[in-house]
Amino acid sequence: KRRLNSRSTLEGLFPRLRTPVSTVRTSASLSSHPGAGPVWNLGRLNHVAVAVPDLEKARAFYKNVLGAEVGEPVPLPEHGVSVVFVNLGNTKMELLHPLGSDSPIAGFLKKNKAGGMHHVCIEVDNINVAVMDLKEKKIRILSEEAKIGAHGKPVIFLHPSDCGGVLVELEQA
16 A cells, blocks of 8 residues: 655645645644744534524424424524524534525525535634634635624634635634
8 A cells, every 4th residue: 555645645635735744733832832823722613514404394303303402593694594503412513594595505505405514613712813824824714804603702614625625614712
């Protein structure tokens, strides 16, 4: 078997990320190099978002069939969606349903009639510093500035093409 160089493997998966593996910062190296640049830490997985064509049907499935703790639908007009959170103990699922035909979720459901995984949300300790650092690393941000998300905290989305094909939402912890 041919052994792949980890740097070329990373660049193959994430072509816009050109940070050599040897210089990727960890939380330990961040504190030991105070002049190395912006300091921010990636936190826990907050939720996995799933677009659903029928919010009540999906809500009933998680509540009545699987026995999960399921919240009430909450409309978020500024994001063009209604959301329901399913508590899974160690994390949550966010069920997304479009509010109106110009919702980004309406477009997603046109392509994926049965619904499906839409994005992952990961907490960060300083969203503004994280955004500045990611922009320097040529990671595209999908909006000019953070918006208030479903948990009442600032959120921002990273372009899926720069994140291994996954739409990533960062949320201020």
